[in-house]
Amino acid sequence: MSDYYNPKRSKKYNYGGRYWKLSRSKIDLFLECPKCFYxxxxxGTKRPPGYPFALNxxxxxxxxxEFDLLRADGGTHTIIKEYGIDARPVNHENLDEWRENFKGVRHTHKKTGITVSGAIDDLWINSKNEYIVVDYKATSKNEEITALDKDWQDSYKRQMEVYQWLLRKNGLTVSDTxxxxxxxxRTDVEKFxxxxEFDITLIPYVGNDSWVEETISEIKELLEKDEVPKADPECDFCNYRKRVNELLDKF
Ligand code: SF4
Known part of the structure; x- marks a missing residue:
């Protein structure tokens, strides 16, 4: 078994356990497949993770x-100037904690008692004193990336909306953008x-966090049930698992 995966983790990390909390990636898993989430x-057994990409x-x-240096002296970044955006990196007494993976921005949802968490990459502010959520993404694609127009990028949009919701719940005035x-x-350079080398683009996204509270309530409802939800019949992983079980049953 690899260092990254334990299919039999301690019950303390399951719903009801001392260390269980609802991260933004778990919210995304629920929306993708309630059965896998359950x-x-x-x-207490999660899907094997995608392995960490050291380059990202x-x-x-x-x-x-780079942004911390600017934050320290109140400066702005060339990319912010280049795109003509009303924003600058800003400090906050909780920023270090909010950026830490196992801490992050946290809020306990009153109606369900569920603690939700998510670690932001960066925090900016505009001239109206609205905080701005910023997320970094690294990739290598042949085309220029100027929009979040692929289906799989919906999860990035939800990620932004969960962070905006969490910061609002922590008392901050947060811009929708x-x-x-x-x-x-870049792979088009002559020599390595x-x-x-990277091309850097800044992509604005206007979030709407109105779905978050209701989704947390749906998650609570599911977790209180003693019944495993149905699988998605189109899911390749589940069809693979089913077929493997059928084959092994013959031995
Ligand atoms: S359909 Fe099965 S494998 Fe696919 S995501 Fe759902 S539970 Fe997981």
Whole structure:
């Protein structure tokens, strides 16, 4: 078994356990498949994760450093100027905690008692004193990335909306407009020379967090049931699992 995956994790991390909380990625899993969500959070076995991409983390760290330098002296960034945006990186006494993966921005939802969490990448502010959620993304695609128009990018939009909701619940006035900083690794340069070059684009997204509260209530309702939800008949993973079980049953 790899260092990254334990199919038999401690019950303390299941719903009702001391360490269980609802991260924004768990909310996304619920929306993708309630059955997988239930098996993970109630029964305690999650799907094997996508393995960490060290290059993505390196880009995140470098962007954080770059924006932190500006945050310290109240400056703005060339990309903010280039796009003519009313914003600057801002400090907040809780920012370090809000950026930490196992802490993040947290809020306990009154109606369900569920604690929701999510770690933001960056926080900016505009001249109306509205906080702005900023998320970094790193990839390598042949085309220029200027919009979030692919189906799979809906999860990025939901991610932004959960962060906006969490910050609002922590008492901040938050702009509906957040930004994705997209770093696209270039493969069209003549020589590598041990350096990876990136094209950086800034993509605005106007969020709407009105779905979040209702979804948390639906999650609570599901987790209180002693019944595993139905699988999606179109899901390749489940069809694979079913077929493997059928084959192995013959032995
Ligand atoms: S259909 Fe099955 S494998 Fe697919 S996401 Fe749902 S429970 Fe998981």
């Amino acid at each position: 098996i993970d959070n109630k029964l 983390s390196a880009v995140d760290q470098l962007l954080k450093k 957040g930004y994705f900083i997209y770093c696209n690794g 020379d041990g350096k990876l």
